[in-house]
Amino acid sequence: MRLIKPSYAEMSDEALMRSMRNGDQRAFDEIYKRYSGPLLGYFMRMLWRDREKAEDFVHDLFAKIIRKPDYFDMERSFKTWIYSVANNMCKNEYKKQEVRKGMSNGLDNHFSLSDTNVNVMGEVQDSFFREAFERGMQSLDEKHKEAFALRHMEGLSIKEISEILDINEGTVKSRIFYATKYLAEELKVFNPVINR
Amino acid sequence: MENVEEIIVKKNYHELSGDERELIGELAGTEEEFEQMKFLFSQMEMMKDREVLEPRAETKHSLDHLFQETHQQKARGGIWLNSVLVALYPVERPAYKRPLLQVAAAVLVILLVVPLFNQRIEPSTPAQLAKNEIKQESDPIVDEKKEETSTESSEQLKEQQAAAPPVTKEPVPHNGFVRDDLSMPIAIDKFVSAESDAAVGATSTFSIVDVAPEMASTEIKSDHPDGVFVGDHMLTSMSAADQPELLDLLTATF
Known part of the structure; x- marks a missing residue:
């Protein structure tokens, strides 16, 4: 006790x-x-x-x-x-x-x-990447941005995000997938491995 | 989704198994896409580590002020009590794990058990006892007979009492051995009276006072060791012929 x-x-x-x-x-x-x-x-x-x-x-x-x-x-x-x-x-x-x-x-x-x-x-003065990332985030539409931010910035699980946004988990995954693909494409110019 | 991200962050492309490649295929089908994803995730992690934001102190002060205004009354005297309540009755725990309920249950058990040990076995009062009422079913014939016999016997008793002479008690000198009506030892007296009644057929009771008033009035003495001789010398030496009633008594006795 x-x-x-x-x-x-x-x-x-x-x-x-x-x-x-x-x-x-x-x-x-x-x-x-x-x-x-x-x-x-x-x-x-x-x-x-x-x-x-x-x-x-x-x-x-x-x-x-x-x-x-x-x-x-x-x-x-x-x-x-x-x-x-x-x-x-x-x-x-x-x-x-x-x-x-x-x-x-x-x-x-x-x-x-x-x-x-x-x-x-x-x-963010020491990071061009950060600037580009923010621009990329802002260019996303709201529904993709919020799902991506909650997942990758706040570290919430898919289940938690689905509860917060009041949508099903499949939709959350789909939105995060789209936002990730979009940002990865936008920011690939900063990737030294690809640009070698 | 979480698994896909973990695989991308932790592994290199050439380390992926067939299953893992299949799993991440939709997000990163080629090595180039895989590297893009890996770079993005790693950079975001770095950004998160670098970006530790704290709100300004004014924001907190303003909120503290608001909190005190809102909970003014409670804040004055309730903080300590709230802490106690939260400790004793944490709502997030299951009921059986809440200390307050545990203590209450223990006290209840003690209150119920201790009196059992201290209980005395007291005699039960008549009010506590079960009553056994036996109803006797009356038999009309028997009842009538009983009534008849009881009336008869009561009448006979009254007649006998009226016919019987009143018993007079003569004073006997006190010598430490008091007898109201004595003429011989008690056992013999009873025996003799019963036998004499049976033999003679008399209805009245025998009394030594009637038979030998001198004997009854004398002090009882016995110097003889076996106690056969009762009374003084004068009485024992009396001739049986002089006392025909006593002779009849002795005859009937022996």
Whole structure:
């Protein structure tokens, strides 16, 4: 029988959420520590590497968790739930941008913003590959991009991705397959083995 | 899909078996495609390692503030209690592994078992005993007879009591051996009275007081070792002819 509470680092995400729901701030700190970085990266990849926007999205997502912890179904995996919320936020942002694009002068604001973002360029200045990769990612359509990012950037399993995107596993595999083939083709110029 | 990626990352093209080539065939059918995939996956791994992003501190401060506002009341006094509750009743574990339920079950068992050892066997009260009511089925003929005999016997008893003379008790000097009505030793007295009744056919009871009042009034003494002789010298030396009732008694006795 274990009467002493395990440390927060040992607790599962779901157990932390239960504690957090009861007002345990240290549980919230642990959840934030686990997911804030990966989610920031995810938002950056999904939102045209706009760090400001990604920071805002991270803040909004955790604010939702604080205000409405009951939205999380304790029977589900927290990881898949939080990524599905993040993914929905990105989709809403895409829709918003589509509306703006229709009202704009035709310039693609995202690429101009992200490409001229000094911070982002500072992060990737030593890697042309990275730049090309990001361009390739942005040129993918949303459904392929999100599946690929969740699989290869966030390291989620096919099953988890199918739960997050609410599609069957076959479709997930198909989308990842397509995105992988596309990016590999786009980036083959950087491969020293092939270009030898 | 996971297997395909693992094969591509870990192996070279010429190391692939036939089954593995078949498995990855759709994604990388040729060596060139295989190398493209391998390069992409390895570069993405490097990017992930390099790109360790952390949100700004302001974001966390803002969220902490929001958290405290939202859970203000709970945060004041509830953190310690929450920790205890989570430790004692972790919902993610099966019920039988939750410490609170385990302790409660142990206490319940103790409460149920300990009183059994301390229990005394007390005599059961009449209220606790089962009642055995035996109903006697009455026989009308027998009942009538019983009633008749009981009335007859009660009447006879009353008549006898009325006819019998009242027994007078004469004072006997106290000598440590008290007898209300004594003329001879107790055993003999009873025996003699029964025999005399049978022999003579008398209905009344024999009394030495009636027969020899002097004897009854005298103090009982016996100096003889075998105790045959009862009474004083004067009485024992009395002639049997002088006491015909006593003679009849002795005759009937022996």
